[in-house]
Amino acid sequence: MIEFKDITKTYQGNAEVLKGVSFTIESGKLVSVIGRSGCGKTTLLRMVNRLVKPSQGHIFVDGKDIDGLDPIRLRRNIGYVIQQVGLFPHMTVAKNIMIIPKAEHFAKDKMDERCRQLLTMVGLDPDKYMNRYPSELSGGQQQRVGIARALAMDPKIILMDEPFSALDPLTRSSLQDQLLDLQTKMHKTILFVTHDMDEAIKLSDKICVMRKGKVLQYDTPENILKNPANQYVSEFVGPNRIWSSPEFIKVRDIMIKDPRVTKIGQDTRRALEKMREGRVDTLLVVDGEDNRYLGIISANRLRQQPDLSVPIDKFIDSSGKVLRPGENIVDALKIMNEHGQHLIPVVTKAGSLAGLVTRSSLLTVLSQQYFSVEEDGGHESKEVTK
Ligand SMILES: Nc1ncnc2c1ncn2[C@@H]1O[C@H](COP(=O)(O)OP(=O)(O)O)[C@@H](O)[C@H]1O
Ligand SMILES: [Mg+2]
Structure with missing residues (x-):
């Protein structure tokens, strides 16, 4: 030391x-x-x-x-x-x-x-x-x-x-x-x-x-x-x-922090309404106080159901990859490329939902490097090195 x-x-x-x-x-x-x-x-x-x-x-x-x-x-x-x-x-x-x-x-x-x-x-x-x-x-x-x-x-x-x-x-x-x-x-x-x-x-x-x-x-x-x-x-x-x-560039820095969610046990009709209200075609399903992440439901799948009063529980897809908040943008891109997955839930080690990375949110982050404004306040930075 x-x-x-x-x-x-x-x-x-x-x-x-x-x-x-x-x-x-x-x-x-x-x-x-x-x-x-x-x-x-x-x-x-x-x-x-x-x-x-x-x-x-x-x-x-x-x-x-x-x-x-x-x-x-x-x-x-x-x-x-x-x-x-x-x-x-x-x-x-x-x-x-x-x-x-x-x-x-x-x-x-x-x-x-x-x-x-x-x-x-x-x-x-x-x-x-x-x-x-x-x-x-x-x-x-x-x-x-x-x-x-x-x-x-x-x-x-x-x-x-x-x-x-x-x-x-x-x-x-x-x-x-x-x-x-x-x-x-x-x-x-x-x-x-x-x-x-x-x-x-x-x-x-x-x-x-x-x-x-x-x-x-x-x-x-x-x-x-x-x-x-x-x-x-x-x-x-x-x-x-x-x-x-x-x-x-960590997942926690770029993720959507309040993705649309629904609780397990919700009936199908209400879930579809929620999607409409939020203008999304998927919801993340969570359970309990700690928002334990269970999977995704999609509008396409729900609409095929004849009986909209049944709970969504059976239609949850939990096969997708998830990210940890501490993983980085390269990990996110890999999942999108290798698995063709457009939505990647971000889940803590304890299993709680922390956020969501989507293809378009990632694109927004990626495009920042081309559009970020260079501030010009630095007269002192132009100092000539000896
Ligand atoms: N032996 C020395 N006698 C007098 N001035 C010195 C001497 N060594 C360095 N300086 C001065 O101290 C300052 C810091 O120098 P230095 O530590 O070599 O900077 P850097 O390594 O960051 O370029 C400079 O202004 C340099 O001219
Ligand atoms: Mg030196």
């Missing part, structure tokens, strides 16, 4: 570059710090391994104020990956990766084994790459080596300062995937600095949006997308960004 408590920083001769930054990164989580160039991201990150000292405030790692720790020891237990990779050009890949274990006097054969393991973890064939020099590698491969090196001492914490910014989009995306993959296995505590919102959304458990030395919002990617704290965050996120992460 990393805790920033009320951190301020003033470089000599500079205005305050960090102004009371407080937030906590839980153990095993990946947190991105995002903001425009110059907002203080790197300064904040370099405080964790004590390359920069706060002017005020404290940083705690697993409850300990790092101010009281030996900086060399601290750094050896924190992986550090930067954009420029920083491999030593005259050393082989293996030597670069093992630089700290060697300084810590690891046994030679153990180091060899560890190096192979690390290269494999980052997707490089050890036999092929161990004895190469950095200049013989592509940018993406060098950055893989940089990550392997950061993992060499098996640190709990990894600091990554725009590690993929210099890579082409394809390489970048494949390194992001690799990092996600590593993270699901290793659960490191990762502080990841980026200026790319797509990257932050893809990788992070939480995102810390900064502006001019202050934290504007610290939240999950889903909440940053759905409930930006203010105009600046929403402009930083940009319009329609959520559509590149449709898994964040």
